[in-house]
Amino acid sequence: MNRQLSGFRAWMWQRVSAVYLALYIAYVLLRLVVSPPGDHDALVAWMGGLPMWLATAAFLVMLLLHAWVGVRDVVLDYLKPAPLRLLVLLAVQAFLLACGLWALAVLVKLL
Amino acid sequence: MQTSPRPVFLNLLQIRLPVAAVMSIAHRGAGVLLFLAIPLLIGLLSLALSGDAGFVRAALVVQQPLGKVVLFLLLWALAHHFLAGIRYLLLDAHLGVRAPYFRHSAWAVLGAAPVLALMLLWGLA
Numbered sequence: 001m002n003r004q005l006s007g008f009r010a011w012m013w014q015r016v017s018a019v020y021l022a023l024y025i026a027y028v029l030l031r032l033v034v035s036p037p038g039d040h041d042a043l044v045a046w047m048g049g050l051p052m053w054l055a056t057a058a059f060l061v062m063l064l065l066h067a068w069v070g071v072r073d074v075v076l077d078y079l080k081p082a083p084l085r086l087l088v089l090l091a092v093q094a095f096l097l098a099c100g101l102w103a104l105a106v107l108v109k110l111l
Numbered sequence: 112m113q114t115s116p117r118p119v120f121l122n123l124l125q126i127r128l129p130v131a132a133v134m135s136i137a138h139r140g141a142g143v144l145l146f147l148a149i150p151l152l153i154g155l156l157s158l159a160l161s162g163d164a165g166f167v168r169a170a171l172v173v174q175q176p177l178g179k180v181v182l183f184l185l186l187w188a189l190a191h192h193f194l195a196g197i198r199y200l201l202l203d204a205h206l207g208v209r210a211p212y213f214r215h216s217a218w219a220v221l222g223a224a225p226v227l228a229l230m231l232l233w234g235l236a
Contacts (some may be wrong), residue, residue, distance in 0.1 A: 006212065015200065015203065018196050018200070019200070022196065022197070023192070025189070029231060029235075031233035032234075032235055033235060036235075039163065039166060040159070040160070040162060040163045040165070040166035043159055043166060044160065044162065049114070051175070063149070067142075067145075067146045067149065070142050070146070071142070071146050074139055074142070074143060086210075096149075099149045099150055099153060102150070102153050102157075103153045104203060106156060106157045106160060107176060110160065111159070
């Protein structure tokens with residue numbers, strides 16, 4: 001995750017992922033407001049359809065990437081002592097990894 | 112760092128930040144809040160997908176008063192981060208960089224975010 005994801009590449013990926021996240025979130029919120037799934041079966045039918053499933057899996061990857069670059073920037077700006085930085089960055093990575101694995105487990109069960 | 116005799120004034124309570132700076136700090140704060148909320152959303156989705164009973168419980172979670180307050184705060188953070196992000200993308204494309212627009216768009220983001228959040232809350236829960 002960390003490798004090469006710095007400088008211009010990180011800056012560019014932050015924007016690419018931002019556009020994807022914005023489109024996905026706009027679609028999901030619009031759909032939830034306009035025609036919310038009324039029960040469990042309707043929710044599974046919507047989220048489990050292949051296009052939506054793939055879009056959600058891509059959303060998960062983009063979200064973790066976006067969150068990592070963003071939170072790393074914040075940590076590097078405000079935490080100066082090297083050991084503290086390392087500790088917090090490792091905690092952020094562990095947090096994101098755990099979130100990613102959990103979300104993946106939820107998504108896999110939908111298939 | 113070199114020590115210099117220049118006076119340093121860093122009283123955060125007295126410095127008057129430009130509106131774009133307030134919006135920018137809120138963009139960061141909202142981002143960190145949304146980052147911390149990721150497990151909440153995965154948990155809610157997991158619950159809603161777990162079965163009929165889970166779906167009903169997930170719907171109840173966002174309809175009870177505390178759930179609504181948390182949902183509103185997260186929607187506000189999301190709306191702010193979303194709108195401020197669009198503003199940054201436009202700035203990257205050199206749109207709205209000049210004097211009045213730069214400030215006006217920052218005010219617009221700060222004002223529109225809670226309104227958008229309220230509309231979404233009303234539509235969702």
